Amino acid sequence: MRVHYYPGCTLKEKATNLEDSTREAMARLDTDLVEPEGWTCCGAEYPLITEKIHGLIPPVRILRQVEIEEGSKVVTTCAFCFAVLKRANKAMLDNPTLHTRVNEYLADDILIDPTTKEKRTHFESYNGDVQVLHLLEYLRDEVGLGHLKSLVKRDLSHIKVAPYYGCRLLRPQKEVAIDDPETPTIFEDFLNAIGCTVVDFPFKQECCGSYLSASMPETSNEPSYRVLNSAKMNGANVVALSCPLCYYNMDTRQDRIKEEYLEFNGFPVLYFTQLLAWALGADVETLGLDKHLCDPRPLFDIKQNAEDVEVNL
Amino acid sequence: MSEEKVKSKDELVPIFFMGKCYEVPSSLTIQKALEYAGYQLVRGCGCRGGICGACGTVFRYPDSYKIEVGLACQTVVQPNMYIAQLPFFPGNKATYNIADLEPNGSVFTALYPELYKCIGCGTCTRSCPMDIDVLGYMSKAIRGDIEGVAKGSFDCVMCGLCSGRCPAEEVQFYIAILARRLYALHMQPRSAHLKRAINSAEEGQWTEGIAKLKAMNLDTLKKVYSEREMEPHMGPEDWIPGDTNYVNVD
Known part of the structure; x- marks a missing residue:
């Protein structure tokens, strides 16, 4: 079983005990955790002023990357990352203005394949189709x-x-x-x-x-x-x-x-x-x-x- | 860019450099076109081969809002492009003695605390003439992954275009070279055979041979050189010459 996994910055440095135990446990559940290529900080906190769309750009880009890699869901264990990704996803589903503005910005992205160096410059709009799951939900609903x-x-x-x-x-x-x-x-x-x-x-x-x-x-x-x-x-x-x-x-x-x-x-x-x-x-x-x-x-x-x-x- | 019909090699095309129009041959790079137009490039012009990063250039086509980037020595002129060069970018450069730094994850934010201002907009990646995922390695710097930054930024030519367009005023290229220095000093695996070769050189493995060569007159030396045993073009990978007096066979 292969599932996309967004660890978040903290798990890579301060909270390595959360990261390591998550990986250890999921390996024992025969689940491969795949990190979306080129993932960035999610923003840590969902923007309170959503008229300024810059806080939505990183989380939506991460979710779009999961979709590009043909993932249908992404699992997180950090409660903050989970909330940011899930709220950004919901904004793309529910708020047409934010959907347009964020996607228009992200349309100019350049995605570079780290191995082939191939450049991707065309992106479909991200419509909120990736399911954001906390690991507890994944264990309840998927396992x-x-x-x-x-x-x-x-x-x-x-x-x-x-x-x-x-x-x-x-x-x-x-x-x-x-x-x-x-x-x-x-x-x-x-x-x-x-x-x-x-x-x-x-x-x-x-x-x-x-x-x-x-x-x-x-x-x-x-x-x-x-x-x-x-x-x-x-x-x-x-x-x-x-x-x-x-x-x-x-x-x-x-x-x-x-x-x-x-x-x-x-x-x-x-x-x-x-x-x-x-x-x-x-x-x-x-x-x-x-x-x-x-x-x-x-x-x-x-x-x-x-x-x-x-x-x- | 508008659809231009294919130009013949010596056809002149208009370009705008710092607002002034010049007619230049369509086959030239921006760098050569500027020299053709009469500019003498003293700064902002280094290797002319796309490696040194001295000739970072921003330009725009007249029917587009997008600011494009390239190295002047690598980018061929297009009709009606507006050009400005960025020979030097005055980014904040931390002073450090690399030998005094610990290769831990907080080294980036200790020297460049503005790293945390990154908002993840991705403009740096869009501004890189070397097609580096700059936001990708900056994200790794935020999470303290020295190896990730070093490897992800390996192709960086230090032109500074990323920094020039960053809304958070990051110095991506200086953070990247800090990572590569730390990686090289502390983390990159050491070459065992290099160490053995240095040891054997210091122990005098080549002393006799070099002395023999030095004692030869020029004609003998030329003869020895031109008659030396050469590696065959399609030789096997483990090929070694018959005379191993001047070759370290490890």
């Missing part, structure tokens, strides 16, 4: 959670996972939501399929602080702390998520959270793909667990015995 469950090689029932949706998988509802934005279950269903113990907690859709950690860093301490603390209070021993920015706020910046909340002594955060790859039998070395600030490795005890697992909380 099938029942089938996924049958492929699980390890017992993960000792891992009590709090699924954290954040904002970008669910909002804005009409444009991106991969599930009901108020009572989503797609993440829980996925975790159940791979055999984790799912922990419900009230902060699963709350904001982690998002880009505040770039402009006003300390402001993101509180929202991130509230999510982690809520997961812990509800009996989880790890938070799982799909967004590199949520991960940055909730794991990479945990030392700063500890400075502000003295009673907080750390809580592990995982990408859902790390759990997926692990469940499918991947070697622990392929998961990038050494990159985490709060060490999640005690959860991956190969003895698979709940009694042996002591998370350093």
